[in-house]
Amino acid sequence: MEPEITNPSQPPAPLRQMIRLNRLLPPFWTITGILSLIVNVILIAVMIGLGSQLFTLKRILSDQLIEGLYQNFVRMDEAHIRTTIPVRDQKVRANFTLHIKTPTTVTLAEDTLLANAQVLRLNTGGLTIYNAPADIVLKAGTDLPIFLDLEVPVDQEIPVNLDVVVDIPLRETDLHEPFTGLQEVVLPYRELLKQTPNSWSEALCGTPPLPLCLWLFGE
Template identity: 55%
Template sequence: MNDKTPIQSRSAFVKRSANRTYRWGPPFWTIVSIISLFINAILIAILLGLGSQIFEIKNLVQNQLLGGLANNFAAMDEAHITTTIPVENQTVRANFDLQIQQETVVQLSQDVYINNAEIYDLFTPNSGLKIDYAMADIRLPAGSTLPINLTLVVPVDQEIPIDLDVAVDIPLNQSDLHTPFTGLQEVVDPYLQTLEKLPDSWMEVFCGKNPGAFCAWLFQAYD
């Protein structure tokens, strides 16, 4: 005969359930904690292993990819197009009036006679001849040189053959390409400035750009 009341039976069942839960609870949470710590340790090891790779990738993108693009865009903007263009079998018509005005010396090709020439203040030291004024006929022999002031207009109308090499030097920063080159530099520059603000090592992450002596010693000892 069962002398337990329904309330006592229910209390006993609750105690057995609580004891069973207590027996399974601590081992379960212990196993879960161990697994969690193990996973966290693996993740930390992976992050530490990838840390140096992250800084290498940052250096690669900053200095070689974006920095290389910026430097090459600047070099292209400062570049010159230099070449030689051959001009062959071409003619240019010259049509103009050539004005000549200069002093020169001419030579007589034959005797020249000047009739009734007026002579003023002529004195020859060898003969002692002196003439204040006289009329005379003068002969200038062939080969005599005369200084003259030459003034004349020479009409020119002629085709000139051209056969030459034309040197060409075009600075790109003075051409229409200057605007796109500077635009490309302005596109890359913000990314470069952003990467320059990021740390280059774990020491900069924890110690800053200007680490103290202890922090620098600590990371150097770790390395």
């Protein structure tokens, strides 16, 4: 059996594999680092692009949708129903008793005889008569103060033609509660969106931002 002949100038096989691996590692890490840097740059660009779109979407939701809904719910609660209702050719039946009790003055339309009237005092020349019965004629046109006390039955149809002006504040109706309920539903989202930033400068620099931060963002 012949002994195995080895070349003393060549390293063993495991050592050769390690040397080959060490030669491949630097290019591998370099390529990996470059790819990682490219991927990170792409991701940052995508995030910046999406971030600007998110801020635009936030402004649309906050200023147009949520704020618009909230303000319109407030206006609806403060609104009035104002109109004029024409009532034409209608009849209303009046059926009641009118009680009249008041002093008044009546005027005689003709001469009126008061037979066997009791005269408290009558002066005729030098003669004065007290508490004597007499027939008295009151001339037409004489005003008599009287106290009127009577009940007048009323039963008739009254024609109605008028314009009814209507002014109903909605907050004094049953609609007030649902309108305020809708405001309370939208209010938390309105306040939440107000607290979120409107741009990258506000997101990274805060409010109010520092002058250096504004300079970095070119604002």
